[in-house]
Amino acid sequence: MTHLLEARGVSKTYGPTRVLSAVNFTLDRGESVAVIGENGAGKSTFAKIITGVIRPDEGAITLGGTPVSFHSPRDALRHGMAFIPQELAYCPHLTVAENILLGQWPGAFGLTSPARVLARAAEECRRLGIALDVRRPMAGMKLADRQIVEIVKALTRRARLIVLDEPTASLSEQESRALFDILGRLAKDGVGVIYISHRMDEVYRFSDRVDVLRNGELVASVAPSKTSPAQLIAYMLGQEKEDFIHAPAQASGGEDAVIELRGWSRDGLPPLTDVSLRVGHREVVGLYGLRGCGADLVAEGLAGLHPEIRGELALIGKPGKPFPTPLAARRANVAFVPAERKRDGLVLILSVQSNLSLLILRLLTRLGVILSGQERSVAAELAQRFDVRFSRLSQAVATLSGGNQQKVLLASRLARQPTLLVLQEPTRGVDVGARVEIHRFLGQIAQQGCATLMVTSDLEEAVNVSDRLLIMREGRLVGELAGASKTQANAIALAAGG
Numbered sequence: 001m002t003h004l005l006e007a008r009g010v011s012k013t014y015g016p017t018r019v020l021s022a023v024n025f026t027l028d029r030g031e032s033v034a035v036i037g038e039n040g041a042g043k044s045t046f047a048k049i050i051t052g053v054i055r056p057d058e059g060a061i062t063l064g065g066t067p068v069s070f071h072s073p074r075d076a077l078r079h080g081m082a083f084i085p086q087e088l089a090y091c092p093h094l095t096v097a098e099n100i101l102l103g104q105w106p107g108a109f110g111l112t113s114p115a116r117v118l119a120r121a122a123e124e125c126r127r128l129g130i131a132l133d134v135r136r137p138m139a140g141m142k143l144a145d146r147q148i149v150e151i152v153k154a155l156t157r158r159a160r161l162i163v164l165d166e167p168t169a170s171l172s173e174q175e176s177r178a179l180f181d182i183l184g185r186l187a188k189d190g191v192g193v194i195y196i197s198h199r200m201d202e203v204y205r206f207s208d209r210v211d212v213l214r215n216g217e218l219v220a221s222v223a224p225s226k227t228s229p230a231q232l233i234a235y236m237l238g239q240e241k242e243d244f245i246h247a248p249a250q251a252s253g254g255e256d257a258v259i260e261l262r263g264w265s266r267d268g269l270p271p272l273t274d275v276s277l278r279v280g281h282r283e284v285v286g287l288y289g290l291r292g293c294g295a296d297l298v299a300e301g302l303a304g305l306h307p308e309i310r311g312e313l314a315l316i317g318k319p320g321k322p323f324p325t326p327l328a329a330r331r332a333n334v335a336f337v338p339a340e341r342k343r344d345g346l347v348l349i350l351s352v353q354s355n356l357s358l359l360i361l362r363l364l365t366r367l368g369v370i371l372s373g374q375e376r377s378v379a380a381e382l383a384q385r386f387d388v389r390f391s392r393l394s395q396a397v398a399t400l401s402g403g404n405q406q407k408v409l410l411a412s413r414l415a416r417q418p419t420l421l422v423l424q425e426p427t428r429g430v431d432v433g434a435r436v437e438i439h440r441f442l443g444q445i446a447q448q449g450c451a452t453l454m455v456t457s458d459l460e461e462a463v464n465v466s467d468r469l470l471i472m473r474e475g476r477l478v479g480e481l482a483g484a485s486k487t488q489a490n491a492i493a494l495a496a497g498g
Contacts, residue, residue, distance in 0.1 A: 010059035097121030286466030335418035403434025
């Protein structure tokens, strides 16, 4: 039988670093294969090689039994291979419809019209069962919606093989299911699917086979039904490593509340309606819901990003109003870890050292001059405490893996020893190993007395890491889970209104 795709002995080296080493891979028509591994294992490099983004140093690739050598992604696309990268590529000032149909305008003799573009894009969305406002400019779309637009764009090419790099990193549970329903329908039509993922539940739910990369080598290729999550993690890390589950705190946000929200409300979409919650010392409170439920607004409101929110906010028993600005939130000693670290959390062109010390520079200066030795010492201590992997403190933070960038982001916020830590999607886009470490850090931080509010769309994370789990739906708090009731089934039932 001829494979849809076959790669033999694919290798890639950058300077002294061998990123891929003689990787063999096959994919059949209608097959769905998950490629997993730690950040830096070679997953994205492999995806870019088979889709023409970069050229391999060694190895051969055949498509439908025919040897191919792609010189660009466009070349690969002409052969029916679509690539959806982790870093989205789109035109922010064009509409959703124009982004979907870039390079394949409807019309004749090189002529088209806005009406034709809108009609064709709407038709493609209907065909795929995806609801999008195709008239909106991309710049006004949320991250999850931009991700969906890129997926629709790829699927309109009628590709026979689709490669997705972390396709659900910015999607909710509901959106992830919708995406894989679409991919499942395509697979039944003979389309091959390769997707890179860090989400173990996703791997087990949607893949026919799991291929594991470690240090650039293929170390396992197994059916999900014949292995366990613990075994897959062992393949990835080269050792047994169990998921971290945070031990429940003694405090439950009663009289010991560090922060209390009362009657938070906001008009518009998504709305907030009479949201009240409290977080106590040494407590990790999770806030979970489907996309658009309003949980993100609560996190961003505590960071001072939504001055239009009405209601009350009491910090250490002192009543007040929601923070009007991010500066006001920082002055109240609230630390915020945003969902999009590259856009909102880090300065990518600056060094690891500068990013670690950026929020505490006032403490590291004398007469307006930065004490470089003290800055270096503090940055080194933070990097060691949070196990940041880097070559030197002076290297640009952009060169670190996603997991290490996230550790830098977390360490920089905790350098101020905050009264309240607010996290938005704390492990989005990080590998399994970094995810376990970050969860362990959050447990340690809570035990040291820091109150933590964690907003996450990752159901497993929400249940495992939080002491109490609050569920939001359509801008309202609809339930609280703790103890034996804090299960994934109960959380999703409340979030979905089941």
